[in-house]
Amino acid sequence: MRNIWTIAKREYNLYFISPVAYVVAFLFLTIIALIFAINIMAMTVNQFGFAPPPDSRVVTGPMAFLLLLAAPALTMRLLADEVRMGTMELLLTAPVREYELVVGKWLGAFLFMLTLMAVSLVFPFILNQITDPGIDQMLMMSGYLGVILLTAAFLAIGVGISALFSNQVAAFFTTMVIFVILWWLVGAPANVLPGGSDVFRYLDMSGHFYQSFNEGRITLSGIAYYLSLTALGLLIGTTAIETRRWR
C-alpha cells in the first residue's frame, strides 16, 4: 500500500507542473463555468415564465461529458511515458509490484480529478445562494457520486490503455475510441433489438449516469458497473506490464 501512495503522490504533484494538466483543468472548469453562466442567464430571463430554476444538474451533466476528453488527456502519459523515457526499467527493477505501479498511477490521476471537482463545487454553492429555497442537496450529492464513479472508471481504462503503448498520442486516441464505444455505441443495440436489450442497456456507460445518478437515483447496479470497469481497467494495465516483461 505504501508503494501505491508513493507513486500516486509523485503523479499528483507532477500534474501541477504539467502543461497538459493545466490545459485540461482550464478547459474543464471554463466550459462548466460557461454552461453554468448561460443557465443562470436563462433563469433570469425566464423569471416570470414557467421554467423551473436550474439545479445542480447543470454542473454535473456537462462535467460527465467533459470527462470523455479530460480523462484520456490525463492518463495518456502515465505508463506510456515511463516506457519511452526508459524509467520503466527503474520501476520494474525496484521492489514494486506491477499492480502497485498501476494502481498508484491511477490514484494519482484520480486525486487530481477529485481536486478539479472540489473546485467545481463552487457552482452548486452559488446556485444554492441565488435560488430560493436553494438546491436539492441530495440530487447534487447523487450527481457528484456518479461523476466520481465515472471518473474512476474512465481513468482506470485510460491507465490500462496507456500500459499498452509507448507513445502518448496512440494511447490518447485508443482511449478515446474505447470511451466512444462505451459511451454511445454499446447502448445503441438496445434501441433496435426486440429482445435481450437489457444487456446492452446495462453495458451503456452514459445510461447509468444520466438515467440514474444524475437524476438522484443511486443504484447498486450502477455502482457495481462503474467499479467493475475500474477493476477491469486496472487489471488490463497490470497484465500489460507483466507481459511487457516476457516480451
Place this chain on the structure above:
Amino acid sequence: MIEVSNLTKDYGARRAIDGLNFEARQGEITGFLGPNGAGKTTTMRILTGYMPPSDGAATIAGYDVVRDSLEVRRRVGYLPETVPLYTEMTVFDYLKFMADLRRLPEAEDIIEETLEMVGLLDRAGGYIGNLSKGMRQRVGLAQALLHRPEVLILDEPTIGLDPAQIIEVRNLIREIGKERTVLLSTHILSEAQQLCDRILIINKGKIVAEDTPQNLQSNLSGAQRVQLTVRGDTAKLAEKIGKVDGVENVILSGEEQLEFQYAAGKDVRPAIARMVVEANLDLLEMRAIGLSLEEIFLTLTKEAPAESEE
C-alpha cells in the same frame, strides 16, 4: 554473491545470451567485457528482475531472480545503460521517491550521505533536466547506491563522464567493491583491467574467457612480444638476442627490424637495450606489440566472423 547457471535468453528467433555460467563473489568487482550486442545488458536485465530468462537460472544472495524477484530487487542496486531519470524532478525529490519505494527510514540523511559519495551534494535542489551528462550518470549511481545494496549491477557506469569524473567514479566503485558484490559491464578494456578483480569476456552471448586481468594477459598470450628497430647488422644482433635467457622466437621482420618474445613476468628489455648499445648499433625504437588485453580481446571476439545483425 551472484550465481548464474545455463542462463539463456531468446528474443524471437535471435538468441541474445546462450547458456551463460558464472559467478560473482562478494568483495570482488567482476567485469563484464564484450563488444556491443554481446549480451551484457540482457544478462544484467535478467539479474535485476527486469525480464525473465528463456532458460537457465540465476540467484542473487541465494534468491532466485524469477521466483523471489522482489527479494532480489530489494538487495540489488542497478544502474541501467540509459540512466532512468525523471528530468522534471529535482535531484533530491528523485532520490526521495526512490528511497520511499525502497522504504528507507530516515531517507533524508541517507540521500545526503549518498549525494556526498557521488559528489553532487551542491546540486541536490537542481532539476535533473538541467544537469550535464556526467552529473546525470552520477544521479543514477546515487539511486543505485541509495539502499546500500549487497549486490551492485552497473551497466557501463563511466560512459559519458569526463576523465576526472571517470577516476572519481572508479574510485567509488573500487571502494564499494571491497565489501559488496559488484558486477559491471564495459567495453573499455583499460577500465576492466584497472578496476576488476575478475573479467568475463562475453561475445555473441557466450563467455569466451574468464579470469583475473593478470592471468588473462599471461595465460592467453603467454609472452610479451617486442619489436626492435636498429641501424646496423641486425642479423648478428638477432643471433645474440636469441641466446639471452628467456627470449624466444626471434625473427628478422625487415631491413632494420626484428621481433622477439619473452616470457611474461621476466622483463629482458633493459638487458637487450644495453646489448644493442654495446654492439655499437643505433637503437631507433623498441616497442611492445600486441598481446595486450586489447589484442586478446580482439582475437577472442573475432574468432567467429561477426554476423551482420550485430
